[in-house]
Amino acid sequence: MKKRTCPTVRCVTQLSESTRTHRFVMPIVAVGVLLSGFDLFIVNVAMPDLARDLGIGPLAELSWILNAYTVAFAALLVPAGRASDRLGAKRAFLTGLSVFVIASALCAASPGLGLLIAARVLQAVGAAVMIPASLGLLLATTPLERRGSAVRLWAGLGGVGAALGPVIGGVLVAIDWRWVFLVNVPVGLVAIVVGWRTLPHVPGHAGPPPRLGGSLLLVATVAAAVSALVNGPEWGWGSTTTIAFAIGSVVGAVLVADSTLRGRDPIVDLAVLRAPAFVSSTVTLLVFHVAFGAMLLSVVLWMQGVWDFSALQAGLAIAPGPLLVPFVAVLAGRLGGSLDVRLLVVAGATVFAVGVASWAALVGADTSYAGTLLPGMILTGVGVGLVVPASMARGTAHLPAHRFSTGSAVLSTARQVGIALGVAVLVAVLGPTPDDAAFATAWWVTAGVSLAAAATTTTRSAR
Numbered sequence: 001m002k003k004r005t006c007p008t009v010r011c012v013t014q015l016s017e018s019t020r021t022h023r024f025v026m027p028i029v030a031v032g033v034l035l036s037g038f039d040l041f042i043v044n045v046a047m048p049d050l051a052r053d054l055g056i057g058p059l060a061e062l063s064w065i066l067n068a069y070t071v072a073f074a075a076l077l078v079p080a081g082r083a084s085d086r087l088g089a090k091r092a093f094l095t096g097l098s099v100f101v102i103a104s105a106l107c108a109a110s111p112g113l114g115l116l117i118a119a120r121v122l123q124a125v126g127a128a129v130m131i132p133a134s135l136g137l138l139l140a141t142t143p144l145e146r147r148g149s150a151v152r153l154w155a156g157l158g159g160v161g162a163a164l165g166p167v168i169g170g171v172l173v174a175i176d177w178r179w180v181f182l183v184n185v186p187v188g189l190v191a192i193v194v195g196w197r198t199l200p201h202v203p204g205h206a207g208p209p210p211r212l213g214g215s216l217l218l219v220a221t222v223a224a225a226v227s228a229l230v231n232g233p234e235w236g237w238g239s240t241t242t243i244a245f246a247i248g249s250v251v252g253a254v255l256v257a258d259s260t261l262r263g264r265d266p267i268v269d270l271a272v273l274r275a276p277a278f279v280s281s282t283v284t285l286l287v288f289h290v291a292f293g294a295m296l297l298s299v300v301l302w303m304q305g306v307w308d309f310s311a312l313q314a315g316l317a318i319a320p321g322p323l324l325v326p327f328v329a330v331l332a333g334r335l336g337g338s339l340d341v342r343l344l345v346v347a348g349a350t351v352f353a354v355g356v357a358s359w360a361a362l363v364g365a366d367t368s369y370a371g372t373l374l375p376g377m378i379l380t381g382v383g384v385g386l387v388v389p390a391s392m393a394r395g396t397a398h399l400p401a402h403r404f405s406t407g408s409a410v411l412s413t414a415r416q417v418g419i420a421l422g423v424a425v426l427v428a429v430l431g432p433t434p435d436d437a438a439f440a441t442a443w444w445v446t447a448g449v450s451l452a453a454a455a456t457t458t459t460r461s462a463r
Contacts, residue, residue: 024198024199024200025137025138025141025142025199025200026138026150026153026154028191028194028195028198028199029093029134029135029137029138029154030154030157031097031187031188031190031191032093032096032097032100032130032131032134032188032191033131033134033154033157033158033161034157034160034161035097035100035184035187035188036100036127036130036131036161037157037158037160037161037162037165038161038164038165038168038169038183038184039069039104039123039127039165039184040069040161040162040165041161041162041165041166041169042165042166042168042169042172042180043065043066043069043169043180044066044166044169044300044311045165045166045169045170045173045180045311045312045315046169046172046173046177046180047065047066048311049173049177050065050177053177054110054111054112054113054116056113063231063234064113064117065113065116065117065120066230067227067230067231068117068120068121068124069120069121069123069124070124070226070230070416070420071124071223071226071227071230072121072124072125072128072223073124073127073128073416074222074223074226074413074416074417074420075128075219075220075222075223075226076124076125076128076129076219077128077131077132077222077409077410077412077413077416078132078218078222078267078268078406078409078410078413079215079218079219079267080092080096080125080128080129080132080133080409081132081133081136081405081406081407081408081409081410082215082267082268082405082406082409083129084129084132084133084136084405084406084409085136085402085403085404085405085406088201088202088203089133089134089136089137089140089202089404089405090137090195090199090200090201090202092129092130092133092136092405093129093130093133093134093137093195093199094192094195094196094199095129096125096126096127096128096129096130096131096133097126097130097188097191097192097195098126098188098192099122099123099125099126099129099130100123100126100127100130100184100188101126101184101185101188101189101192102122102126103119103120103122103123103125103126104119104123104181104182104184104185104188105181105182105185106118106119106122107119107120107123107178107181108178108179108180108181108182108185109178131408131409131412132405132406132408132409132412133405134154135151135154135392135396135404135405135408135412136202136404136405136408137199137202138150138151138154139151139396139399139404139408140202140401140404141200141202147393147396147397148333148393148397149330149333149334151389151392151393151396152329152330152332152333152389152390152392152393153326153329153330153333153389154389154392155329155388155389155392155393156325156326156327156328156329156330156385156388156389157326158325158388159321159322159323159324159325159326159329159381159384159385160322160323160325160326161322162296162318162322162325163318163319163320163321163322163323163325164319164323165315166311166312166314166315166316166318166319167312167315167316167319168183169311169315170310170311170312170315171312173311215267217252217255217256217259218252218256218267218268220248220252221248221249221252221253221255221256222249222413222417224245224246224248224249224252225245225246225249225252225253225417225420226416226417226420227245228242228245228246228249229417229420229421229423229424230420230423230424231245232424232427233424233427233428237428260273267406268406268410269403269406271400271402271403272399272400272403272406272407272410275395275398275399275400275407276397276398277394277395277397277398278395278398278399278407278410280394280395280456280457281391281392281394281395281411282395282410282411282414283414283456284345284387284391284453284456284457285388285391285392285395285411285414285415285418286414286415286417286418287418287449287452287453287456288349288352288387288388288391288418288449288450288453289414289415289416289417289418289419289421289422290418290419290421290422290425290449290453291352291353291356291422291446291447291449291450291453292352292384292418292419292422293418293419293420293421293422293423293426294422294423294425294426294442294445294446294449295352295356295380295422295443295446296318297422297423297426298426298430298439298442298443298446299314299317299318299359299373299377300314300318301430301434301439302363302373302439303317303369303373305434306365306436306439307365307369317369317373317374317377318377320374320377320378320381321377321378321380321381321384322381322384323381324378324381324382324385325381325384325385325388325389326385327385328381328382328384328385328386329385329386329388329389329390332344332385332386332389332390333389333393341390341393341394342394342457344386344387344390345386345387345390345391345394345453345454345457346454346457347386348382348383348384348385348386348387348390349383349386349387349450349451349453349454349457350383350450350451350454351379351382351383351386352379352380352382352383352384352387352447352450353383353447353448353450353451353454354379354447355375355376355377355378355379355380355382355383356376356380356443356446356447356450357443357444357447358372358375358376358379359372359373359376359439359440359443360439360440360441360443360444360447361440362376363376363439363440363443364436365436383450387453388415391411391457392411395407395411396408396411422446422449425445425449426442426446429441429442429445430442
């Protein structure tokens with residue numbers, strides 16, 4: 001009689017074999033994460049040239065090149081993460097990267113605004129599939145004792161993207177704005193070919209798919225919330241459209257919560273929400289990224305609007321902080337074995353707050369970058385390097401194996417919603433014609449939000 005193998009044993013054996021090849025995973029995953037990170041920051045630098053070349057006049061039209069990507073990316077992360085858990089992380093990652101590369105080529109070839117926006121949405125679809133799958137792939141193929149360090153490094157790669165995006169964008173725009181998108185194509189193609197040949201197979205997890213209605217409701221809820229936040233300054237915070245989107249997002253959130261708690265096969269099941277420290281880490285990431293989003297936009301507006309820095313100068317001036325993130329993340333990972341992770345998060349949020357508060361106290365129209373803005377930029381980089389990687393590692397540490405990508409997607413969605421909310425808060429505080437006092441107020445508020453993020457780290461978790 002033929003001996004049968006238990007599916008669970010077979011799955012564990014496959015994962016055990018895949019962990020022996022985990023060294024191939026991080027370099028390939030890093031390409032996808034960096035490309036996605038570049039695209040969140042690099043396009044800002046190309047906007048003026050892009051507008052002139054395509055004959056785009058109103059700012060409202062131009063803003064959709066950024067906003068369409070932001071909304072679609074945030075809204076699709078969780079459904080894409082759940083799909084990754086079912087299909088297998090390797091397949092989902094390479095599929096998402098392929099879509100991202102194709103969309104990048106379409107962006108570069110776009111003859112007008114409409115096709116460019118459509119291609120940007122397609123880019124967001126690819127990124128939404130790629131990002132949770134990349135972390136799911138990393139978690140599934142990295143030995144348990146190394147997962148925390150791997151997640152910290154994965155999160156730190158976002159800092160590299162934030163640092164290098166504006167700088168590389170400034171160089172590429174000098175050639176042609178289309179290179180901002182074309183640069184993704186050869187790099188992505190190499191990663192796809194190498195990844196297909198070397199990435200270990202990670203099996204998907206069978207089971208009933210989430211209810212379509214619940215999935216669509218979650219997408220609509222996140223899209224409504226992010227749309228209201230990113231378009232509020234343009235539509236008007238008291239406009240009927242903004243209020244309608246805001247109300248829709250609140251109602252949707254209530255329905256999503258009810259579906260998750262009481263429905264059958266919800267898109268985010270209770271196994272994810274019950275993982276130790278998962279909810280606490282999600283809230284921490286959400287609140288901290290409100291401060292992060294406000295901080296990043298505020299220094300760009302200050303340097304370009306008050307100090308008259310060019311886009312490339314501003315990108316170079318911002319770079320020191322984000323470039324510190326992966327180094328701080330790796331160092332903090334080595335300390336994580338002897339310190340409660342919560343201490344790293346609290347310390348990071350406090351350091352970040354001190355950095356932003358220093359701008360409120362020191363920066364002025366006639367002050368120097370090196371003497372007033374740079375020290376705070378370094379402190380914010382240290383803060384991000386402590387908070388974000390540690391929170392991501394803490395939130396993913398106890399996720400069930402069949403929901404690695406889904407849990408990662410929830411954490412990433414919290415980050416995106418937080419950034420959008422931070423930008424909205426900053427715009428509201430600065431007002432239509434910001435002066436030095438308005439910027440100082442905005443920086444004090446941002447510092448306060450960062451301290452609030454420290455207070456959300458409440459649930460004890462494994463080190």
